[in-house]
Amino acid sequence: MKASSPFVFTTGTIGYPILFVMLIWIVFWAEVRFNVSFNSFGVRPGEIKGLRGILFSPFIHSDIKHLFNNTIPLFVLSLALFYFYRPISWKILIIGLLATGLLTWVIGRPSNHIGASGIIYLLASFLFFKGIFSKFYRLVALSFGVVFLYGGLIWYVAPVDPSISWEGHLSGLITGIVLSLIFRNNIAQPPKYAWQEPDYSEEDDPFMRHFDENGNFIESLPEEEETSETEYHYIYKEKPDKD
Template sequence: MTSGISHIDQVGGEKNRMVRSMIIPLAFVVVMWLVKSVEMFFDFDFARYGIFPLTLKGLRGIILSPFIHGDLKHLLNNSIPILVLGSALFYFYREVAKTVLVLSIVITGLWVWVFAREAFHIGASGVVYSLAAFLFSSGVIRRHPRLMAISLLVAFLYGSMVWGIFPIRERVSWESHLMGMVSGVILAMHFRQYGPQRKKYTWELEAEEEEEAMADDFAEKVIRSLEEDHSIPPEEPGGFSSDPNVKFNYKPKDKPDE
């Protein structure tokens, strides 16, 4: 009976965790749709609030551009990936999820502001690429079974996005896609020690300890060798003087008898 109750509590806890993991991504998507609704209802054009490279006004787009979209198709294409990838991020990497999301927005936007073409860059596609790259790379780097499964799922669902980093379509901000992908990989490497970790077996731990011991021995030998090379040996009797001034006694050679 106790085990049954424990199982029910565990299932309930997983459901609550899954629901909580969707809150921030869902809020992100809601804001995106609210912005588009205001645009359509009041006949506004928020595109000028996007990222315009190397201008002071363009800097505001680093934060604002992910919530601005050109049309409903553009908005819908980014809404589902933000919700799916964002929920996966907050479910499996809840320890660093908020930081990764914020850095994905800021780093991607800043790089677009520096390197992209002179045009207004809008949309959340850069964030989508960053999250996809983070989830894929992080699973591969950590070699954690569940996280590697997520990597495969991301590759299956969004693997075709890789073509978006090339300048194939003129009106598509491929720079945002490229910068987002690069930032996601870098963030995965930076936060590789945070969150779920692969269980290490005894033989792996022993191998690591042996490698560390060998490295310590090697370092000690190098230090000892350097100390010996820089030490001044004691002067031996009848040996050479430590005085760097060398003195010569010159004696002329006797001339031969004529």
Template sequence: MRAFLQRATALAAFVGLLWAVQIANWITGYGFNPAFGLIPRHVNGLDGVIAMPLLHASFAHLMANTPPLLVMGGLLVATATRALLAVNAVVIGLGGGLVWLFGSAAIHIGASGLIFGWFGFLVTRGLVDRSPVTLGAALLVGFLYGSIFWGVLPGQPGVSWEAHLFGAIAGAVAAFLVPTHVHAPRLVSVNRE
């Protein structure tokens, strides 16, 4: 239970960090976005692979990303246990790297690539692992957010469908690469003398 609370606290702190960065970004007239956003195929935009999820275009943009971050992040916190860092490294590194290589000429920002990565991971892991817990998480995510899948298609101006597509692909890859089987809680045995 203590480990779960630590992971849940880390998730809440991450979302709090997003809001703190958004406030600072707003104060600077959104100067962080061109400075730290992902700019495909430009060396000075490569740091955006890591910074992209932290930056948003407006408070409405971050507000739209916050509920799925909390819901899908909560499911990850509850079911992925020790693999959270590895899953996030694959989603951010591979997804962001693919956007940097193949994305359109624009500044790519926002946590939606991470959200799509978590979506791809949770759904794919449910199919790969097939435990009742991971299948249940996959069904819940599919039911609540299945319609976001249309976000991987081009069409809406100003939306990085590439981050959505490559995030979802990276999440699916993470489900195959990162062992995250959900196990029964460990029983602690006490030796008595």
């Protein structure tokens, strides 16, 4: 008989990733439909006005190719985040969004940095390192899945193309690693089975009540219980080892 799984597929698990993808497509549609450009709302390092891009830049894309390249990774990685790490998913997204944007503003070239790539690198980095730290087979498998699907992303944290914001990619990568360390202890535990759980606790065991937490004998045998000296030594002087 298996206990409840720590991983639950809810409406939000798939609903939020769909919402994120819809938002970036709606913003792009609005630019095309009304012939406007939101590029000025990107992260502009060194400019106070450029700080607003920390919130707005992930929703802005330069063209349809840029948008399409970010759509599938954003959906897949955010889906994995909400499924495997649902209790801390919003913390990772909100803190990660702010930290990635701020770090880009600090280390970035004096240019206009837009796109959801920084968030994608944040999610890929967090999911990979968090899975490795967990030592739980499902999450480790997720880590290798991320590497298999998006391992090529690592090349774009270096200035290989002047038209790509490698600073935003690097900021997302660093932020994901830091968050995986900060939330290192927030790991879903493997499901337990009924045969793994004892039917009683130490408090219910009349023999174990006579030992303190350090294993020292603290109570003599009740007078009404008749036990030979040999049995007394076995029961009270030798506390069973616990794994």
